[in-house]
Each structure stands twice: as C-alpha cells, then as structure tokens.
Amino acid sequence: MTESIQTAKTLAGAAPATSTTIQGNRKNQHSWPAADPSSGRGLQMRFTKGHISSVMTKEDVGNKYRLFIMLLFSIPGTPIIFYGEEIGLRDYQASAYPLMRWDNSKYSGFTKSLPWITPDLNSNTPTVTQQTDDPLSTLTYYWNLIQLRHEEPPLQFGDFHILANRTDFIAYIRQQELTGILVVLNFGDEVSVDFTGLYLPNLAILLAKSRGLTPCQVINLHEMKVEANTGYILKYFIND
Numbered sequence: 001m002t003e004s005i006q007t008a009k010t011l012a013g014a015a016p017a018t019s020t021t022i023q024g025n026r027k028n029q030h031s032w033p034a035a036d037p038s039s040g041r042g043l044q045m046r047f048t049k050g051h052i053s054s055v056m057t058k059e060d061v062g063n064k065y066r067l068f069i070m071l072l073f074s075i076p077g078t079p080i081i082f083y084g085e086e087i088g089l090r091d092y093q094a095s096a097y098p099l100m101r102w103d104n105s106k107y108s109g110f111t112k113s114l115p116w117i118t119p120d121l122n123s124n125t126p127t128v129t130q131q132t133d134d135p136l137s138t139l140t141y142y143w144n145l146i147q148l149r150h151e152e153p154p155l156q157f158g159d160f161h162i163l164a165n166r167t168d169f170i171a172y173i174r175q176q177e178l179t180g181i182l183v184v185l186n187f188g189d190e191v192s193v194d195f196t197g198l199y200l201p202n203l204a205i206l207l208a209k210s211r212g213l214t215p216c217q218v219i220n221l222h223e224m225k226v227e228a229n230t231g232y233i234l235k236y237f238i239n240d
Helices: 059-072 128-132 139-151
Strands: 002-010 015-023 045-047 078-080 160-167 171-176 178-188 191-194 201-208 216-218 224-226 232-235
Touching: 059 139, 059 178, 059 232, 128 139, 139 201, 178 224
Parallel strands: 015 191, 045 078
Antiparallel strands: 002 015, 160 171, 171 178, 178 232, 191 224, 201 216, 201 232
16 A cells, blocks of 8 residues: 555634544655664764754744754664754854853853853853753753663664655654654644554554653554644554
C-alpha cells in the first residue's frame, strides 16, 4: 500500500479543526538503516546554523526553534551543539563568537578582565546560573534531550522511517527490534492525527514535549491531539 495522507476539515465555531489519517506500509516509506555500532562505520554529524539570530526573540519562532532542536537529537547521526546554543545565546554582539553568559557578574562570568569584545550588558538571554534550576529553560531542554538520547537506544541506533513530510508537519519513527520511538513535529496549527493506519500500536508513552513540562502519560495514537508549533517524542512497543 502506498503512502496516503487524507485531510478533512470541519468547522468548530470560527476556527477550523483538522483531522489527519496517515496510512500505508512503513516499509514503503522513505527510510534507511542506522549505523550498526559494531560495524566500525562512523555516524554522520548533524550541525546547526550557529547562534540564534535576533529573529528568534519572537515567541512563536522560538517554539519552532525548539522543534528544530528536537529533530536534531532524534534523526540518525551525531548532533553537534554550537557554542552558546544550549542557553539560547543570540548573535546580539558584533562577533562570530559572542561571550558566554555564565552569570550576572560584570562580564557575565566569561572573564574577570576586560574581554576583547564589548559585551552587551543589556542582553535578555538568561545566564547558565539562571537556567540551571528552571525546568522550562532552554538549557534544561537541551539536557533533557541529551539524557533521553542516551537512555533510549533507538534514538542512536534505530532504523529511520519517515511517516509524513510536509511543510508544516513531520513525523518519523526510530525502531530497534520491538521498541520504537515516534517523533512528531508540528510547525503549523493544531491538528488531530491517527497514526494507527501505519500499523503502529494504539498507545504510546510520552517521553518529551517541546513546550511546557512533560508529565509521564499514555497517548492514544488513534486520535492524537498535536498542538500548534509543538514537538513530541513518544515510545511504543511492538507485539511480536
């Protein structure tokens, strides 16, 4: 069965609600096997652009940036973090290498002497110290994704299968033996999605979410509510 994506829109008051059913045999989806760690082959490195540009100051764009980071840590390959990205460091300084903001001291904890570039003391980027104990901070978000990638082998070594690839909606799985990881990245409006047409189980465990806290909960893949500008990482098991 070839891939098909069926979309039906219904009116709910003034706002349209979209329901999407993703069907097909995932073996026919665009996919490739991940590198076998015992084969001696290296993994591809995945880089980001660099420091966050000033356009990322808007909340909606910032949310989409988190989706991109979730993608970086869940596709095959080794994610490489550019200096300062883990705290949301922006390119507010006239330098390719702005000063790291460790704390709120005179030179942001970067040095006790006069640095070679003038720091922006009015920067709104929270420091490492401020973000360390904040469960919703950019730094904590990076930490959580790094820990999740370390704890879930399919994110490192699982085969990769694309389920949906549209301008505003991406979904794929990383599967290793009977354990799978479903990644859903919604760059558009809220949508309700049925993933069970791809022979996925009805239920999955939510491991990570790009916005807000991630309570441990079971998600119904038959009718999954996907919020606007939000990403999800879910774990499921295949019954052999």
